[in-house]
Amino acid sequence: MVDPTSSLGDDVDEENAPECATCGEKIVQSPTHRVVTWVEDGTVQHRHFCSDDCRESYDAS
Incomplete structure (x- = not known):
């Protein structure tokens, strides 16, 4: 399986x-x-954002 969170983005x-x-x-x-990664009810959760602007927009809503 390809890791979509690879810091190099290799093979994605x-x-x-x-x-x-x-x-x-x-x-x-x-x-x-x-x-953005966090732990909720003992489970690791994460969300991907294409830019800081999208991350800020998500946080604002």
């Missing part, structure tokens, strides 16, 4: 790429890719 094509939680854009080898 559009089919396997994560989607931005705000705008839905596929994130492929993007230097502005951000991942």
Whole structure:
């Protein structure tokens, strides 16, 4: 399995790429890719964002 959170983005094509939680854009080898991770009820959760602007927009809603 390809790790879509790879810091290098190696071997991640559009089919396997994560989607931005705000705008839905596929994130492929993007230097502005951000991942927010937290633990909820003993389970690790995460959201991907294509940019800081999308992350801020998500937090504001």
